[in-house]
Amino acid sequence: MAKNYYEELGVTRDATAEQIKKAYRKLARKYHPDVSKEENAEEKMQTINVAYDTLSNEEKKKEYDFMLDNPQGFAGGFGGQSAGQGFDGAQYYSQGFGSGEGQDFSGFEDLFGRFGRGFGGGQAHDFGSRSSRQQRSYKGEDQHASIEVDAEIAYQGTTQNISLQIPTYNAYGEPEVQRKTLQVKIPKGMKEGQQIRLSKQGQAGINGGENGDLYIEIRYKDTDKIRVEGADVYYTVDISPWEAALGQSVELTTPAGKVKVNIPKNAKTGSQLRLKDKGIPSKTPGHLYLVLNIVSPPAQTEQEQQAYQAFAEAFSHFNPRQS
Structure with missing residues (x-):
């Protein structure tokens, strides 16, 4: 006599969802093929997977309980078994229809077809044809x-x-x-x-x-020095106040290698110089944008301080805070 799903999991029909889950996990630890040494581990694991998949789903459990309470609707000679025996859908299919010619089993395959998701959030069991029970293999998820x-x-x-x-x-x-x-x-x-x-x-x-x-x-990675947008690269370049004011030619080391560029006269911090096709070297290359950042040297010696004083006197008319 085949066990029903409650017997397979070792729980009663009034077991709570948590009790069913606990029983399943206990059996999974014992029979999962990756860890079990039992000879019938794989077959047993398949059985408890189907049982748990049914009893852990409220809608499936109601349908299954209805079958248990109304075995006459599923009897009629499934391989000679009497009512209430062997509610495992796979076993019914393996034993054939016997003498139940006068009954309508049109909903039977649909019903048990919904019981087979199984272990690990994606495994499925194919109950096959009426003559054999077969197992499918499935590719893992990407x-x-x-x-x-x-x-x-x-x-x-x-x-x-x-x-x-x-x-x-x-x-x-x-x-x-x-x-x-x-x-x-x-x-x-x-x-x-x-x-x-x-x-x-x-x-x-x-x-x-x-x-x-x-x-x-x-x-x-975005840093204070470099950031990427699509195939374009933005690279911050530090220049001196005189390079910015006088518009000098400078040699720079960039992600695209060493390049020589002309700083335009009176350049400001934040100004950009575009180097065409020097961005990410893809099939359609992006551009490299040099973002200018004017850096003033510190005045540490007396001579450096005097230089700044002379600079201030020369630009006495300049007020950076004027709007």
Whole structure:
């Protein structure tokens, strides 16, 4: 005689949702194939998965309880079993319809088809045809993460180890955060928000299915010196007051390498110089914008203080606070 779902979990029909969950977890620790040494662990795990999936869902549980209370509607010779025996849908299908020709079983397949989500938030069980019970394998879910890297990497690329915290399920079907350390190759020319695909590094597959993929979104760190917008790069360059006033030619070291630029006369802090196609070197390269920042030297010696005094006298008419 086949056990019903309450017997499979070892609970009574008046068990609370918390008691059903507790019983399931206890059995999962014992029979999950990843940790169990029992010979029938996989088959047993499948059985308790279906039982828990049914009894933990209020709507399914009501339907199942109705079948238990009204076995005559599901009897009629399922493999010669009497009413109330073997409410496992898979067992009914494996034993055939027998002599129940005069009855309407049109809703039976639909009913049990809803019982099969199973373990780990996505596993499914296929009760197959009337002659056999088969098991499907499923690819694991794809997962997504993002990392921040230095903007200079966009120009040269790199390979580096990264540590990620990925939400997943443990061997008992409980959600947890898994820490992964992976070696990632970041090619040069990646724009902000683009993704790197790591094949089979996502959620584990089910019933022998292959793992999902892991997609890593690239973000570039903003600093006081550099920021990235799409394929464009904004790079702050410090210049002296005389370079800004006189409009001198200066050589600068930028993320795109060394460049020689002409500072326009009377340049102000915040002024931008655009270097075409010197941004992120993607298929359609962005631009590099040099953001000018005027830095005044400190007056530490007497000679330096006198120089500032002479400067003040020369520009006595200038008031920076005038609107």
